[in-house]
Amino acid sequence: MTPTPPDTQLVLLLFRLISGALLLGILAVLFIALWRDFRSAVEKTSVQRRIYGKLIEVIENDDGFQETAVSHPLLPLTSIGRAPTNTIPLDDDFASGEHALLALREGQWWLEDRKSRNGTTINELPIGDPVIVTDGDVIGVGNRRFRIHLE
């Protein structure tokens, strides 16, 4: 091979540097895009995990409803029932396996009865179609009562 002239060598050196820079550029683009993707995945999970409020178990007495120390976190989809797969599993003989569902839709909380045997109540009134619930409402599933606390 003939020795390369000095100016060609200079151009080749320049090409080498740009080629290295391009590789680093590709690495940087990949890294930033991965980071963004990772952030959005974290955001997605944390939105799903965010607690929107809680359901506090209450017991009925002469003055109305008395709050107990037991509470459950409220998620955008909170299912209540006797089956252990529910978000809030209940050990209650009058609750069905999949009894009721609380869902956040279009900024509103909806309570839905999932064709349970004994029905679901809101403020002691049985519900048929899904209803919108608000802060302070008392939800009844089987023998249990829960007050909804939104945050």
Place this chain on the structure above:
Amino acid sequence: MRAGSLEADSFEKRRWHHRHLEPLLLGLSFAFLALNAAALSLAQPDRDRSVWLIVAVWLTCAIVGSVLLRRTLAHCDPFIFPVTMFLSGWGLIIIERVAPNFATRQTIWLALAVILMVATAGFPRLIVLLRQYRYTLLFGGLALLLATIRFGSNPSGIDGAPALWLSLGDFYFQPSEPLKIMLVVFLASYLAEQYAVVRVEHAAFGKTPTPRVVGPVLLMWGLSVIVLVWQRDLGTAAIFFLVFLTLVYVASGQLRLLIGGSILALAAGAAAYILFGVVRLRVDAWLNPWLEADGRAYQIVQSLIAVASGGILGQGIGQGSPTYIPVIHSDFIFAALAEEWGLVGVITTLFCFALISMRGLRATVELRPFPALLGVGLSVLLAIQGFLIIGGVLKVVPLTGVTVPFMSYGGSSLITNFVLIGLMLRLSAGEQALAFPA
């Protein structure tokens, strides 16, 4: 943020990625390839201009592939395709530089591979069909293996060289390449079917692995041993066994299987070391290549020298001397890369391989057992193959003689790996894109 819009939101992000990230990555890759083509022509003026033809074909493949993928599978992972194209384009340039005779063929293979990848990714029922015909695949694969053992040959025509190819006239192909995917499909679907039972048994019998999970491990071990004994193909045997061991471990969650399997593998490896000269040579050359630097360990020593002379930025394309290494365009292509692109090139390549496997694994998180295990198997297959050969060239592990995915010369390997990427892309588009009967 509303709960219902989350899904739509992440799809929106993906679409954004496709519109911006993919063209950006492909554009940067093109700039890199074109720059290196120019540098190659400048550094070696006697060379013909076929390197530009290669870059042009690569660009066409990249654009056509990108457009078709966007049309058929809009929600697939935005990283996998451009990174794969980057690696294979780089591979083509290296082959053109070190072994120009092979470059034209490899370019044709790349065009075919991209077409097959798009076809695989754009076939919604494929995953379901793969599950349905798993035994056909298994026995088809075993028949291929037997055919290779019986009728195999070597394109180099040297007597005593490992006969791993089947020939059809002038056309050679290596059945062990498609066999890898076929066996991953079979094992993934077998384990997905047994998945529930395996978990129950694990709960019932505690830590003792049952035949249901030990069976496939032994089967795959037997298969790997057959490959090793009859074909002396250390690389394929190692890949088979490691991938399947990982898959069984992922499906069962039993660490004992991993430990037991590793002991089996080591036992087979030790026996092979004692019995077969090929294996002994590889291990000896790995432990201390300098004893026979110009004898049996010539290849690995030359490779180490090439890697060392690369430095940080490399010698520059066409300016190193990687052609001292025998069969540089196939198993040792990574040594050429290390010499002419240096540490920066090595890190970029390793990162790209890790990225593809990682995205493949990431895609499986929300899938059902069969597609999830399939995705794990394919990602691990790629990762292990990359690790074995790159580690072999850098003397981290004994040399196993497998191809560097997407980069090495070899039609069977390139096509198989692109089909693998096609499957991975299909899996990455989410559960809806898999067309499982409801």
